[in-house]
Amino acid sequence: MTTTQPPFATTGESSAAARATALTKVYGEGETRVVALDGIDVEFSRGQFTAIMGPSGSGKSTLMHCMAGLDAITSGSATIGDVELSRLKDKHLTRLRRDRIGFVFQSFNLVPTLTAIENITLTMDIAGRKPDSQWLDQIVDTVGLRDRLKHRPGQLSGGQQQRVACARALAGRPEIVFADEPTGNLDSRSGAEILSFLRESARSFGQTVVMVTHDAVAASYADRVLFLADGRLVDELVAPSADRVLERMKQFDGKGRTS
Amino acid sequence: MFRTALRTVLAHKLRLLMTMLAVLLGVAFVAGTLVFTATMDKGLRDSSSKDYAGISVAVTTTGASARDADQGKRPDGVSDALLGRLGRLDGVASAQPVLTGFTGVADAKHNLIGGSSFGTYGGNYAPVGAGHTDPRYHFTSGAAPTGAGQVALDAKTAKDGGYRVGDTVDVAVTGPVMHEKLAGIFTTQDGNVASGGTLTLFDTATAQKLFLAPGLSGGVNLRAAPGTSQQQLLDRVNTAIKGQSGLEAKTAQQLIDDQAKQISAGMSTMNTIFLSFAGVALFVGIFLIANTFTMLVAQRTRELALLRAIGASRRQVTRSVLIEAVIVGVVSSVVGYLVGLGLSLGMRSLISSNGGNLPNNPLVITPTSVISALAVGIVITVLSAWLPARRAAKIPPVAAMSSSDAPPKQRSLIVRNAIGAFFVAVGGALIALGLHSSGSTGQKALTLGGGAAVGLVGIIVLTPLISRPVIGAFTPLLSMFGVSGRLAKRNSLRNPRRTAATATALMIGLTLMSALGVVVTSLKSGIAAAATDGIRADYSISNANFTPMDQSVVAKVKQVPGIAAASGTERADVTIDGKQPEVNAMDTTVLSQLFHVDRISGTVGALSPSQIAVSDKTAAKEHWRTGQSVTVKLPDGSSRQAVVSGTYKGGPGLPATMVDRTMLSGHTFKEPVERVFVKAAPGKAGSALKSDIKEALGNSPIVQVQTRDDLLNSFNTQIDQVLYMVYGLLGMSVVVAVIGVVNTMAMSVFERSREIGMLRAIGLDRRRVKRMVRLESLVISVFGALLGMGAGTFLAWAAGRLIKPSFATYAMKVPWSQYGIFFGAALVVGVLAALWPARRAARLNALEAIKSD
Numbered sequence A: 001m002t003t004t005q006p007p008f009a010t011t012g013e014s015s016a017a018a019r020a021t022a023l024t025k026v027y028g029e030g031e032t033r034v035v036a037l038d039g040i041d042v043e044f045s046r047g048q049f050t051a052i053m054g055p056s057g058s059g060k061s062t063l064m065h066c067m068a069g070l071d072a073i074t075s076g077s078a079t080i081g082d083v084e085l086s087r088l089k090d091k092h093l094t095r096l097r098r099d100r101i102g103f104v105f106q107s108f109n110l111v112p113t114l115t116a117i118e119n120i121t122l123t124m125d126i127a128g129r130k131p132d133s134q135w136l137d138q139i140v141d142t143v144g145l146r147d148r149l150k151h152r153p154g155q156l157s158g159g160q161q162q163r164v165a166c167a168r169a170l171a172g173r174p175e176i177v178f179a180d181e182p183t184g185n186l187d188s189r190s191g192a193e194i195l196s197f198l199r200e201s202a203r204s205f206g207q208t209v210v211m212v213t214h215d216a217v218a219a220s221y222a223d224r225v226l227f228l229a230d231g232r233l234v235d236e237l238v239a240p241s242a243d244r245v246l247e248r249m250k251q252f253d254g255k256g257r258t259s
Numbered sequence B: 001m002f003r004t005a006l007r008t009v010l011a012h013k014l015r016l017l018m019t020m021l022a023v024l025l026g027v028a029f030v031a032g033t034l035v036f037t038a039t040m041d042k043g044l045r046d047s048s049s050k051d052y053a054g055i056s057v058a059v060t061t062t063g064a065s066a067r068d069a070d071q072g073k074r075p076d077g078v079s080d081a082l083l084g085r086l087g088r089l090d091g092v093a094s095a096q097p098v099l100t101g102f103t104g105v106a107d108a109k110h111n112l113i114g115g116s117s118f119g120t121y122g123g124n125y126a127p128v129g130a131g132h133t134d135p136r137y138h139f140t141s142g143a144a145p146t147g148a149g150q151v152a153l154d155a156k157t158a159k160d161g162g163y164r165v166g167d168t169v170d171v172a173v174t175g176p177v178m179h180e181k182l183a184g185i186f187t188t189q190d191g192n193v194a195s196g197g198t199l200t201l202f203d204t205a206t207a208q209k210l211f212l213a214p215g216l217s218g219g220v221n222l223r224a225a226p227g228t229s230q231q232q233l234l235d236r237v238n239t240a241i242k243g244q245s246g247l248e249a250k251t252a253q254q255l256i257d258d259q260a261k262q263i264s265a266g267m268s269t270m271n272t273i274f275l276s277f278a279g280v281a282l283f284v285g286i287f288l289i290a291n292t293f294t295m296l297v298a299q300r301t302r303e304l305a306l307l308r309a310i311g312a313s314r315r316q317v318t319r320s321v322l323i324e325a326v327i328v329g330v331v332s333s334v335v336g337y338l339v340g341l342g343l344s345l346g347m348r349s350l351i352s353s354n355g356g357n358l359p360n361n362p363l364v365i366t367p368t369s370v371i372s373a374l375a376v377g378i379v380i381t382v383l384s385a386w387l388p389a390r391r392a393a394k395i396p397p398v399a400a401m402s403s404s405d406a407p408p409k410q411r412s413l414i415v416r417n418a419i420g421a422f423f424v425a426v427g428g429a430l431i432a433l434g435l436h437s438s439g440s441t442g443q444k445a446l447t448l449g450g451g452a453a454v455g456l457v458g459i460i461v462l463t464p465l466i467s468r469p470v471i472g473a474f475t476p477l478l479s480m481f482g483v484s485g486r487l488a489k490r491n492s493l494r495n496p497r498r499t500a501a502t503a504t505a506l507m508i509g510l511t512l513m514s515a516l517g518v519v520v521t522s523l524k525s526g527i528a529a530a531a532t533d534g535i536r537a538d539y540s541i542s543n544a545n546f547t548p549m550d551q552s553v554v555a556k557v558k559q560v561p562g563i564a565a566a567s568g569t570e571r572a573d574v575t576i577d578g579k580q581p582e583v584n585a586m587d588t589t590v591l592s593q594l595f596h597v598d599r600i601s602g603t604v605g606a607l608s609p610s611q612i613a614v615s616d617k618t619a620a621k622e623h624w625r626t627g628q629s630v631t632v633k634l635p636d637g638s639s640r641q642a643v644v645s646g647t648y649k650g651g652p653g654l655p656a657t658m659v660d661r662t663m664l665s666g667h668t669f670k671e672p673v674e675r676v677f678v679k680a681a682p683g684k685a686g687s688a689l690k691s692d693i694k695e696a697l698g699n700s701p702i703v704q705v706q707t708r709d710d711l712l713n714s715f716n717t718q719i720d721q722v723l724y725m726v727y728g729l730l731g732m733s734v735v736v737a738v739i740g741v742v743n744t745m746a747m748s749v750f751e752r753s754r755e756i757g758m759l760r761a762i763g764l765d766r767r768r769v770k771r772m773v774r775l776e777s778l779v780i781s782v783f784g785a786l787l788g789m790g791a792g793t794f795l796a797w798a799a800g801r802l803i804k805p806s807f808a809t810y811a812m813k814v815p816w817s818q819y820g821i822f823f824g825a826a827l828v829v830g831v832l833a834a835l836w837p838a839r840r841a842a843r844l845n846a847l848e849a850i851k852s853d
């Protein structure tokens, strides 16, 4: 951190990588008012791999966006490390995302004009930081892309592109990595590679990872699964297996999924 | 189909905005030109027919006669006797002698009223008829001039000079100043006065003496008596002037028609000039329009594929895109025409406010101008959209099923590069042929020009290929800007066709500008060399409008203390052994003091009345040798024997043939002097001497005393004025090109909104997003500017090779300061064009981009 950093509000506790307290998000007004998040309290501990599940429209993406400083929250608080997001202006939020958060989206993760390695080091380039070459080597080897580093995204398969995205998310050693359905567009084998990688990064490197998914098998890679419904946290499974997750999900089906 | 197309246009209206603006500007330029010239044509014709009101038949001297008089021959004209005979012809109500000539009026500070020497005229007051007045003039104060020493001035000139009746006015006709008494102030319908000129009236006898010769008038205006037609009168007049050299008679109707023809010819020249610049702007627009439709089609790949999948034929898809183009063309052309109307009004008031009084008639809107302006706009739009429309039809229906809407694969550039290389090769071959063939200059110019045009087309076709190395060369500069610079560089190479088309649009205007800049700069330095190489004199004295001066100027200048030598130069209408080379007469005893003359053989200076000296070129051409005897026919028609006394090296500023003025004396009428060259005594040259000379000439408002630098500057100022005007007209195409850059950047930002959103999400701040867009815009602009300056320099070099043989002192000079300005302008353009797109890019919401997954 340089001296140009903003005076981040400090909560005193720093055991959790990220935390939400009574987090509420409301879209629209009047007739079109939608309460996407309704008073969520959640904590993502360091080095933990968390999966978020729930029916479509339950607020999973919204929760992630709010926690990652991409969307403004309506009330309550969201903190990354000891930084309270709601008090930051765009400029500082951007810097926070750059330095302390990693992202993996469902698709369109990479800049098509940059090569794989350039994409991986992009966040550090933006920050003007020199990548830690040992760490970079380790990541590249873990995602198994050594012979593809000079390729452009257009020359990579969907699974390879997602692995590059994961590598980029981790390359800057962020506080926390958010992944929104990172395996949504992949076949099961490619998906498994990504998920193993995320789990591995949590176990071996102590990386905090939060992943939204619809897939019970995917969720089973995580250390714990949070269940969301109608903007509320309704359940939590620790050390989940695919069967238990599926079991839990079936209860939602009774209410009817919208997609 | 039309409804779908209309809906598409409406849906994309923001994206089509720049395209519409480009078409609109081009059409406005065309419409403005057409309406302006049509309006001027009508206005000038109306005022010219006013000039001939009350005239039935006019007798005038032919144009050739005036030129002869400048070269020492006795002028043609209507003698008082002939005037009397014409007046007594059957059916003539009145016969009015007409005289006109260049006349300058000085204000209190000895400056010429009216500023420039164009439109400053003098005439005669010729009372006719029972009222014994001249119906052309109406006196508001004082009376008409009745004898030598009296003048009358038009009201505006009198006001500008602050003169009142009874004042003494400084007037000059052939150089020396005359102090005349102001007898009266008048108003008139005269076209020249109406358009801001000055008019000085003398009585007829004085005007004859000043403008032609005592007893001689330049023309006669005849009014027919009731019952006599113009044609009848013309026949009688023609019989009366039969056998008189240099005279012709025309009916007023013929004169009006002639003038109308002249006006129309002038207007159509103007039309051609302006329309060709409008053409350049429209041509530049083609690239922009094609870019837009290509992008729109690419963005709608899935939609169009869906149309094909559900059964639309290829032709229907093509047609739907073309209909969109038609809608865009029609809307922008109609608006463009209206803007053009405003433009022509603006043009008129601009000219008027700069002193040129133009007729103030209402705008003339002809069906031709409406139809052609609209047609041009629509045809250009549809033509430009034609290729993209064809490409749209080639989208396979399966494209609708493709899950990702990744940009369509880029077509290979191989075919395009092959075509471009072919054009460049053919162009290069033609240029080489033009430079080295032994044809006539015209043929060479044609080959060279054709080669340059073909080569330029080739370069335009090859721009995508060229873009890679050129933009690659910017890398070190761009990497100074970190990630933004790197992304900008990659983005500008992402779609080479689009980058190329955008840069090409800018290149075209700059090619023409730089080519012109180089040629003009080289011409200027060539002229400077020509003027300074040949002349040794310190001052050159001439009339402001280059009409010949009176011989008395020479004598007056010679009396100024501090002058070592002075001589007038006279253009003499002399025939030597049946040939008519350019002959200059001067005081050859001071030849070597006033000019650099390299003698080759015999004697060249201090010629006797029976000697001529010729340049080496003339000697070779006419086969004259030193010592050869020749027969010289003098301006008055008499002949004498002379000897070729010597030859000298011909060069700029030196005549083909020189004689001493004593050879001509007594054999010319009036001895008109073209210029007076003056050499100051050692150490005397300076502004004091210059003002002494002016003083000696009575501070005549029309005589200019110029040093060598003045001479050059006056050339340069005139050339620069034309150059800047052409730059201004080419500026229109640059404006269109700038719109093209804005268009491309806006489109790119739109296309890449997800990518930009993603970049924002992972931490690229707004400032750097803006910088990324700005740098890409800069890269494109600078690329276009470099291409343009390169191509322009090349064209100028080729043109120079053609100019050189006929202009010995021409040497190619690159105007680096102008190039610097062009380059700076390209940077400004790059930044300005990116303003709006960069702002849009920075405002893109990271979330929106991610959510549209």
Ligand SMILES: Nc1ncnc2c1ncn2[C@@H]1O[C@H](COP(=O)(O)OP(=O)(O)OP(=O)(O)O)[C@@H](O)[C@H]1O
Pocket: A027, A028, A034, A035, A036, A054, A055, A056, A057, A058, A059, A060, A061, A062, A063, A259
């Ligand atoms: N920009 C917005 N304006 C209004 N309502 C919104 C907006 N974004 C999301 N919502 C609403 O908020 C709720 C939560 O949406 P969210 O995208 O978080 O759901 P999700 O759990 O991610 O669903 P899915 O599994 O389909 O991705 C939904 O009811 C949605 O309609």
Ligand SMILES: [Mg+2]
Pocket: A060, A061, A062
């Ligand atoms: Mg979602």
